[in-house]
Amino acid sequence: MKILYIICSSALFVGADVRAEAVIADVFARQATSLNGKWNYIVDPYDTGYFDYRRKPFDEDGKVTGGYALDRQARNKGDLIEYNFNTSPTLNVPGDWNSQSDKLFYYEGSVWYRRKFDAPKSAPEHRQFIYFGAANYEADVYLNGKKLGQHIGGFTPFAYEITKLAKDKGNSLVLRVNNNRHADAVPTVNTDWWNYGGITRDVLLVETPASFIANFRARLKPGTSNIIEATVQLDGANRGQAVKIDFPSLNLAAETASDQDGIARFELSRPGLALWSPENPALNEVVISSGDDSLKDRVGFRSVATSGQDILLNGKKVFLRGICIHEEVATEGRRAWSETDARMLLSQAKELGCNFVRLAHYPHNEHMARVADEMGILCWEEIPVYWTIQWTNPVTLANAKKQLSDLIGRDQNRASVIAWSVANETPVSEARTRFLKSLVDEARGLDGTRLVSAAMEVRSGTMENRPGTKPENHKVVDDPFGEFTDLCSFNQYIGWYDGLLEKIDQTTWSIKYKKPVFISEFGADAKQGMHADAQTRFSEEYQAELYRRTLPMLDQIPGFSGCTPWILFDFRSPRRVLPGIQDGWNIKGVIGHNGEKKRAFDVLKNFYATKAAAK
Ligand code: GCB
Numbered sequence: 001m002k003i004l005y006i007i008c009s010s011a012l013f014v015g016a017d018v019r020a021e022a023v024i025a026d027v028f029a030r031q032a033t034s035l036n037g038k039w040n041y042i043v044d045p046y047d048t049g050y051f052d053y054r055r056k057p058f059d060e061d062g063k064v065t066g067g068y069a070l071d072r073q074a075r076n077k078g079d080l081i082e083y084n085f086n087t088s089p090t091l092n093v094p095g096d097w098n099s100q101s102d103k104l105f106y107y108e109g110s111v112w113y114r115r116k117f118d119a120p121k122s123a124p125e126h127r128q129f130i131y132f133g134a135a136n137y138e139a140d141v142y143l144n145g146k147k148l149g150q151h152i153g154g155f156t157p158f159a160y161e162i163t164k165l166a167k168d169k170g171n172s173l174v175l176r177v178n179n180n181r182h183a184d185a186v187p188t189v190n191t192d193w194w195n196y197g198g199i200t201r202d203v204l205l206v207e208t209p210a211s212f213i214a215n216f217r218a219r220l221k222p223g224t225s226n227i228i229e230a231t232v233q234l235d236g237a238n239r240g241q242a243v244k245i246d247f248p249s250l251n252l253a254a255e256t257a258s259d260q261d262g263i264a265r266f267e268l269s270r271p272g273l274a275l276w277s278p279e280n281p282a283l284n285e286v287v288i289s290s291g292d293d294s295l296k297d298r299v300g301f302r303s304v305a306t307s308g309q310d311i312l313l314n315g316k317k318v319f320l321r322g323i324c325i326h327e328e329v330a331t332e333g334r335r336a337w338s339e340t341d342a343r344m345l346l347s348q349a350k351e352l353g354c355n356f357v358r359l360a361h362y363p364h365n366e367h368m369a370r371v372a373d374e375m376g377i378l379c380w381e382e383i384p385v386y387w388t389i390q391w392t393n394p395v396t397l398a399n400a401k402k403q404l405s406d407l408i409g410r411d412q413n414r415a416s417v418i419a420w421s422v423a424n425e426t427p428v429s430e431a432r433t434r435f436l437k438s439l440v441d442e443a444r445g446l447d448g449t450r451l452v453s454a455a456m457e458v459r460s461g462t463m464e465n466r467p468g469t470k471p472e473n474h475k476v477v478d479d480p481f482g483e484f485t486d487l488c489s490f491n492q493y494i495g496w497y498d499g500l501l502e503k504i505d506q507t508t509w510s511i512k513y514k515k516p517v518f519i520s521e522f523g524a525d526a527k528q529g530m531h532a533d534a535q536t537r538f539s540e541e542y543q544a545e546l547y548r549r550t551l552p553m554l555d556q557i558p559g560f561s562g563c564t565p566w567i568l569f570d571f572r573s574p575r576r577v578l579p580g581i582q583d584g585w586n587i588k589g590v591i592g593h594n595g596e597k598k599r600a601f602d603v604l605k606n607f608y609a610t611k612a613a614a615k
Contacts, residue, residue, distance in 0.1 A: 021149060022129055022159045030295055032131070035115055035173070035203040038090035042068060042083055043103070044110040049083070049176060068112045069142040071172040085114035085174075093203060094133065096196035099334035104197075106574070110178045113199060117173065119166040125210045127236070128166050130173065131159040133201025133337070133365055137185065140176040152399060153186065154179070155362040155384065156406035157201070175199065184393050186400045187384035192586060193326060193361065194572040196335045201365050209292040211236040214262075216288055217412050218245075220301040222449055225314070226273040228252075228301060232288055234262035243290040250284055258290075275314045276300025276415040278355040281376030283415075300373060300415030304451060306486050309559030311451075311516045313378075313418070319615070320378065320562025321608040322356035323349050323590070324521060327364045330569040330593040342367040346375055348568055348591060352601065353608030358520060358564035361386050361424050363407045372416035379414070380453065380520075380564070381407060382421035385439070391431035400435075401442050408446045420447070423454040424520075425491055426481075433481045440484045451486040455520035458492050462510075469508055472499075478512040487561070488513040491521035494553075495546045501534065504549040509557055516561035522550050523566035526600065527581050528592025538581050543588075544599035551607045565604060569593065 042049065049068035074081045091097055097104040097111055104111075119128060132139065136154030140147065144167065148160040179197030181189040214235035221227040232243050239257075243264035246253040250270050258264045274282040283298040302314050310317045325345055327336045336345060342365070349357050357377055359368060362384040372379050383403045390396040404422065411417050422439035426432050436454060443452045456479045460472045477490055488511060495504045511517060526543035534545035547565070554560055570589035576582035585593055590601040 021151065022161045030206060030208065032204040032206040033117075035117055035130075035205055036093055037115075039093045039113045039115045039199070040085040040088040041091045041097075041114070042085065042088050042112040043107070044068070044112055044176070045107075047110050047176075049110065049112045068114075068176070069140075069147070069174045070145045071114055071174055085112075088114075091198065093199045094201045094335075094337040095198060096136075096200055096335040097198040098194065098196050099332065107197065108179050108181065108195060109197075110176050111197065113175045113177060115173045115203070117171050117205065118169045119162075119171055119205055120168045121207060123209075127161060127163045127208045127210060127212070129159050129206040129208070130162050131157065131202075131204040131206055132199065133157050133203070134363075135175065135177045135199045135201075136179050136195070136197055137181075138178045139199075142172075142174040144172055153403045153406070154200075155364070156403050157366070157410060158406075159206075184390045184396050186389060186396060186403060187362070187386045188389055190388070191361070191384075191386055192573050192575055194328070194574065198335075200335050201337050208235075211238075211241065211291050212293040213243075213288050213290055213295055215409070216245075218286055218299050218301075219413070219449055220275075220303055221267065222303070225275065225303070226270050228266075228268045228270065228273070230266040230268070232258075232264040232266075232290070234258050234264070234290060237262045237290070241290055244288070246287045246289075247284050248287065264290075273301060276302040276373075276376075277314055278376040278378060281374060281415075283373060297413065298373070299413050302415050304418040304449070306451065306516050309514060309516050309561065311487070311561050318355070318378075318562075319611050320356040320518065320564075321354050321611055322358055322378075322380075322562055322564035323352055323354050323604075324358045324360045324564045324567040325349065325364075326360060326567065326569070326571040327362070327368075328569065328571050330571060330589065330591070331595045333572060333593070337365050337367075339367040339371060342371040345568065346371055346377055349377060350375060351605075352568075352590070353605050353612060355612075356380070356562060356564065357568075358382070358421075360567070363403065363410075366410060369411045369414040369417050373414050377416060379417045380419040380421055381411060381417055382424065383407060383439075385423040385426065385436070385454075387425055388427065389432075389435070391429065391435045397435055397438065400439060404439055404442055405446055408443065412447060417450065419451040419453050419487070421453050421455065421489075421520075425455055425457050427457070428479055428481070436481050437484050453485045453487040453489045453518070453520075454481065456482060456485075456488075456490040458490050460498075470506075473503065473506045474508050474510065476510045476512075478510075482513045482515070486515065487518045488515040488559070489518040489520045491566075492519060493522060493524075495550065496522075496524040501542070501545055501549055504546070504553050507553060511557070511559075514559070517557050517559040518561055519554055519563035519565075521564065521566040522546075522554075523588040524600075525582070525587045526598050527587055528570070528589075528594055528596050528598050530581075538578075538587070540599045543590075544603050547600045547603040547607075551604070565590070 151158040215233040218230040221229040244255045358380040420443045524543040524546040532539035534541040570593040573586040
């Protein structure tokens with residue numbers, strides 16, 4: 001199968017063991033061969049595959065001397081080779097391993113994958129890259145017995161140039177994917193979602209001319225409504241190479257020459273430019289060409305900003321009618337990865353009346369933002385700086401920064417994406433605020449045109465003297481990190497983790513920041529099909545009643561600019577063990593993991609219909 005993609009090539013380093021990566025960015029444009037399909041695999045809980053039969057580590061000093069990466073078979077009856085990919089079982093790639101084999105359901109550790117492929121080039125001077133949408137959590141990649149590199153981080157793309165190593169026929173691509181949780185990792189050891197392992201996103205073989213368009217960014221020039229600014233990054237080009245940008249449907253084109261860094265910059269004015277919005281998700285074809293290379297994508301132009309306590313989209317106040325989403329197909333109990341999965345998830349959000357989704361708690365696959373672009377759904381994208389992280393560990397910070405910059409690099413041309421979230425529910429401390437501030441700076445440095453946020457927490461108590469209010473009913477938002485974000489955004493679980501339903505009606509608020517107030521989570525567990533009175537926890541009625549009381553309570557908060565209740569679908573979580581009720585699922589979905597809607601779905605839908613009508 002041929003797929004169109006674009007390559008962005010840049011050297012990125014994290015920690016000592018990660019080598020140069022060529023990152024394939026977010027832009028459809030380039031011819032690629034899919035390497036999706038059935039890959040042979042070996043489960044390796046003891047990491048035996050790192051060693052040859054004499055127990056010598058195979059990649060001492062980066063030199064492969066033995067082990068599974070060599071992908072050998074016995075050549076004669078005396079040969080001692082104790083593995084064989086050819087006769088090993090297969091897993092579907094993309095796909096998590098947990099849902100594909102009962103034996104791997106709870107597995108955390110190493111799995112070795114092997115895929116054979118041919119790679120004939122269409123011209124001798126062409127270059128070749130191998131691209132992975134993501135592998136969770138850590139991947140060592142080998143081609144024809146040579147190590148290409150190691151990627152850390154389970155939700156971001158990575159790529160390696162293989163021009164010198166690839167053969168026309170019979171290449172062996174081997175990956176050791178390991179999903180062990182680590183205290184210094186991002187996320188760390190404790191989360192409330194399933195630790196799906198495997199090569200979870202698309203794998204592509206990409207061919208480019210010797211000099212190619214590595215990346216581009218096209219967006220509305222800040223402060224304008226009809227000027228497009230574009231930057232094109234070439235790879236392998238000399239200074240002065242001609243670069244052309246063309247928006248055929250806008251009747252707009254320009255040509256310029258690259259500078260000494262291979263960068264070409266454009267500014268194009270288009271009076272009457274139709275701006276992208278949920279009501280009119282106008283996408284414009286863009287064709288970029290330079291030398292032998294050319295690529296094609298679709299981009300929308302819009303602005304997003306805050307003014308006082310309002311969020312402005314194209315200069316107009318917008319209320320974010322949102323919902324949180326995990327990257328999971330609940331009805332099949334697996335990771336979501338495809339365009340079809342993205343359409344399914346986002347269509348359900350649309351049906352709920354959403355104009356916004358929070359893609360929690362880590363970068364989702366690229367199809368999500370692309371489909372959101374088409375469907376007119378605004379997105380909040382996030383990195384897995386979740387609960388606790390080693391705030392003072394520079395390697396952990398470098399890891400978080402790389403995940404953030406890879407995400408921004410991938411989705412910078414998506415009009416749907418309006419907010420980068422750098423964290424979720426991180427307990428307040430000086431070290432943590434410093435860590436998060438440095439992520440905010442990173443996000444703003446790479447992209448000053450979107451909002452930067454994080455899901456903060458609330459605390460109980462009085463910020464000022466409030467006679468007559470019980471301290472536990474008075475909620476305070478004064479997290480010092482709130483200084484640095486564009487939204488005052490927080491999660492709250494009044495009526496579920498914090499008291500019962502009655503408490504919702506008694507809640508009062510002190511919010512320190514005069515910024516748009518955004519509630520990034522609230523919710524309650526409900527087992528789909530379990531009916532009782534509204535006082536009975538885990539019933540659909542309790543959850544619906546919590547929504548019925550929470551929405552008007554939030555609506556009273558000055559500056560309330562939107563919310564993303566927790567969550568669209570139930571999702572797998574090993575923390576949720578209540579027999580007969582949870583059974584390994586977080587059941588806060590407004591849709592059950594059987595695909596059936598719960599009563600809260602309509603409560604939220606009606607609230608959003610009122611909000612949409614009130615515009
Ligand atoms: C939260 C977390 C989310 C959990 C949720 C819950 O605050 O951000 O990841 O799944 O609460 O259900 O407890």
